[in-house]
Amino acid sequence: MVFNSLTFVVFFALVLGIHSLPLPWTAKKINLLVASYIFYSAWNPPFVILLWVSTVVDWYAAQGLVKARRQAARHAWMLLSVIANLGMLAYFKYGQFLVDNFSALMASIGIAWQPAHYDIVLPVGISFYTFATLSYTLDVYLRRALPARNFLDYALFVTFFPHLVAGPIMRPTELVPQFEQPRRATGDQIRFGLALMTIGLFNKIVLADSFLSRAAEKVYDSDKIPGTLDAWIGTLAFSGQIFCDFAGYSTTAIGAALCLGFAMPDNFRFPYAAVGFSDFWRRWHITLSSWLRDYLYIPLGGNRHGARRTYLALMGTMLLGGLWHGANWTFVAWGGLHGLYLAVERWLRQRYSDYRPSPAMFVLLGLFTYLLVNLTWVFFRAKTFGKAWSVLSGMVGMNGGAKPILETYYLVVVSVIVAGIVLSHWLMRGRTLESVITRTPAMAISAIWALLAFAIVAAQGSGNAFIYFQF
């Protein structure tokens, strides 16, 4: 079920109620595990089997890793986990993509081969929970952590519903220890957790779905050629939409976990105020970028084997990171561009290591980063390269004579909201939400909380799925 639904409101109220009953800690954990399976199967019950497969394979792989005496056996257990998880991902997420590309390759050498259409439904959240379970085995393999002491704690780490389908991507060392000791949220934690959920749902239901998504759809999902203004507004709308959608999900997830007494890590840190791309990736989808860094970039050599290997590892990581988002070459292009930006930035930092920007230049560099981020979002949002080129052409003023697509309403609303997002990110750049709340008068917090809650209800969200569910 999605957070932005009436079903979730009832589900969460029941879970909170049951979790607060004076039951033994093990019983509470079993309740949370069962609730998490219900949460997941509420989409498509048979897909719970995949979740079980991923859970059981990695549990036994980690046990095998600990017991293995020989390095070859350790490799084998690690590979079992990687193949099982990535195999599921490859079949369900990339099966059609691989078959289509193989068919195109055959056609290019004159062999006509028409594969049967797969028609496979992508299990929700598979990219997220496979990465979470993989990190469990890989941490044990890399001797960074010991396996969980009992299966219940481990299964709950994989399945815990707040992070299950769209992150933050949890590491076992972040969550398993929290299940080992009884814990109960204080009244203030529940209230602050609910406030965080309100902020998250406001981002998703009001900003992303009600005010930004339509402008992006009108530009990206129509066959009209956009002029400069439409191309920019459509792209800015998407940049705001995807932030509000995904950061909204993460904030809601963090709030839900907090209400139950558990802590989850930050997944976003005001990314549109990033200065440079290494800064951007320290602020955007932090749990994915750090996962890719720890389990892909570093094992590929990281920065320990010379400049050439570093750049190759960087590009490889970002290309695969792009592909993780979706089975389409446009996502690979998106990841590749980010890899290129990171590589260029790395070279510039080494070449001009003494350079310290003035405050004005710092802001200009930040705006330049934001500009490039937006240009790159075009490949993320466009379904085809043809559409991406059409929008990019519009953005650089090459679609002369294009008819206007967006009415004044969209121009105004997108401009105001996106400017608000960027400005707030700059104001919050070096701060945390908690530090600002600490200094805000209580009455103002009440008023803002009430306004957000009112807007959520009045916006009447139609339960749209979060964008990242498809990844």
Place this chain on the structure above:
Amino acid sequence: MRSGAFVDHDADAHERAIHARETASDRPGVAQPVPVRPVPKQPWATIAIGALVLSALLLGGWEWYWRDFGATPGIRNSDGLWAIQRRRIDNGEGDATVITASSRLFFDLQLDVWETLDGRRPIQLAWEGTTPVPFLEDLAADPKFTGRLLVGVAPELFFSGFAYRGKALKYARDESPAQRAGQWLSMNFVEPYLAFDEFDYALGTVLKRQAWPERPGKPNHLDVRKLAVTEADRNTHLWSKVENDPQYKALMRQIWEQDFVPSPDDPPAEEMAKERDVQIDRAVKAIATLRARGVQVLLIREPSTGPYLEYDNRLFPRASSWDVLVAKSGVPGIHFEDYPQLQGLELPEWSHLAHADAKRFTAALHEIVVREFWKADAPRAAHHER
């Protein structure tokens, strides 16, 4: 590993967590520790009560505003509501009379009147602003449907293939248990009590229809407003405000009039003719499948009047659209212009019948259908099946 999720007992650590919290990006290549999630020091109980009271006041004011406008609580015509009706065919009511149409037969055919005359309530599967052709194909592909089918033909939509609510079919096929539960909760515990819980009063919709200045080359388009009232089984009729509020009625007419004026964005005539033929062929094929299964199909061209009728006729003249559809499909058709008893009715905004006249229309239509078609057509359908 120390469980460090909450550090309220440690003032320094709390301050650090509040102001300068590390993330995984600060700790490369190591096992990530238990996250720190501090609660800002504030009187949260007072804040929560204040927020609760204030949001209740705001929502109360919003509800009052819409009730003052004339809105009353009702059932939302959602995809989930449609899916409930569609499932009836799969759950033992496949022999029922089913309606697939656009808004005209949706608003004009009153299920209670039909039930009184027929003894059985039809299943209403029509959608506003949407061609019934994909839904016709869906029913044709479902062997569980063996009943009778009334197909509403609103020329502008049927022959253009336009489908404002076309996603409903996919929604019904893919509807998750969570969505079903949400639909049940909403129609039992929210919709019957809140007047503002209506698509037309959503915050984004309300903001969009304000008097924004026009962008040169892109005039503001008035979106269709709330037109009808729907019940739990999708029995629907024109909203009384459209009939009784002259300003609102004028607005509805103004909204339709936007389409009556030819626009440079309109597809060329050849393209429209091509699309019309595609839609006719699709419908004919689906009807043939239904007939082969013994399903009686009846095409109905519901009333329109005034400028809307002129628009209908200009866009898709009867001779090249309706008449061709009836001839090619081989099923009977009822065109309102051929039946005096289906004329002279009140259509406040030229396209849909006033509630009282919708009841009269339903009774008259039922009489025609039973007398002239159901009985007469039954042997033909059976013969076709053989």
